[in-house]
Amino acid sequence: MHTPSLAAGLFFLHNPKAGGTSVSVWLAQQFSAEKRSPLVENGAVDHANLAGRYDDFKGYDFYSGHYGRDLFDAVRTTHLPVTNFRNPVSRLTSLYNYFRVAVPETEEVMTSPRFACVQAAKQQTFEAFLRNDDPRVSAYTRNHHTRQLTRSAWEWESDLAGAKALVDEMPWFYIAEEPDLSMAWATRWLGPGVANISRDNVTPDHAGKIGQISSDLEDLIFRFNQHDFALYEYALARMARLNGPAH
Numbered sequence: 001m002h003t004p005s006l007a008a009g010l011f012f013l014h015n016p017k018a019g020g021t022s023v024s025v026w027l028a029q030q031f032s033a034e035k036r037s038p039l040v041e042n043g044a045v046d047h048a049n050l051a052g053r054y055d056d057f058k059g060y061d062f063y064s065g066h067y068g069r070d071l072f073d074a075v076r077t078t079h080l081p082v083t084n085f086r087n088p089v090s091r092l093t094s095l096y097n098y099f100r101v102a103v104p105e106t107e108e109v110m111t112s113p114r115f116a117c118v119q120a121a122k123q124q125t126f127e128a129f130l131r132n133d134d135p136r137v138s139a140y141t142r143n144h145h146t147r148q149l150t151r152s153a154w155e156w157e158s159d160l161a162g163a164k165a166l167v168d169e170m171p172w173f174y175i176a177e178e179p180d181l182s183m184a185w186a187t188r189w190l191g192p193g194v195a196n197i198s199r200d201n202v203t204p205d206h207a208g209k210i211g212q213i214s215s216d217l218e219d220l221i222f223r224f225n226q227h228d229f230a231l232y233e234y235a236l237a238r239m240a241r242l243n244g245p246a247h
Helices: 004-008 020-029 042-051 069-075 088-102 107-112 113-123 126-131 135-139 145-152 160-169 180-190 214-222 224-241
Strands: 010-013 062-065 078-086
Touching: 004 010, 004 180, 010 020, 010 069, 020 062, 020 078, 020 135, 062 069, 062 107, 069 145, 078 145, 078 160, 078 224, 088 113, 088 126, 088 135, 088 214, 088 224, 107 113, 113 126, 113 135, 126 135, 126 214, 145 160, 145 224, 180 224, 214 224
Parallel strands: 010 062, 010 078
Antiparallel strands: none
């Protein structure tokens, strides 16, 4: 709790289904409970309801959630941003599996507009899910991370150059495909003896869970997520420069 980066405060922009739950728990452990912000928003409905009114959430040292740069800019003083990355093909496959298999089919989940993306995953094939133009669904499936680092994943501005500039501000980030390199960097950042990040938030096997997908579906994901692919490659390149070649 005494390194310069942590003393400045941290803001974790949690990219969903990219190892972020484990990262969030690990980062939160670096701060005492009273220094951690309560949940601010969790999805498009909460984001619209708050409409940028974030004054009540200022003054904490640690923030973590599916938040965008707009909230970061509103509450930051000396806070530094951090985030998590995953190959968009793997991330979106995992997102679909999680919504389809792991989220319980309660009446609220199956009827509320708040859970439109979950409903789509449960009712549609993966291809139909990716092609779904409902903004309540496509907000999750089309350049989600770049929009998150631009302004908000729940809004539609996608500024790749701006997102890269925010990545350059980060003292550290996690890449799901590079856990060892991520932790080697974390050890240099926070010092020796830092606990490892667990990797136990995995969607269980189920009859509806999909595995390897076709090259056509990979191409479709790329078509809808060119900014996110470029941002992911940018993060890999930065980590490689700091830690040695990524593999």
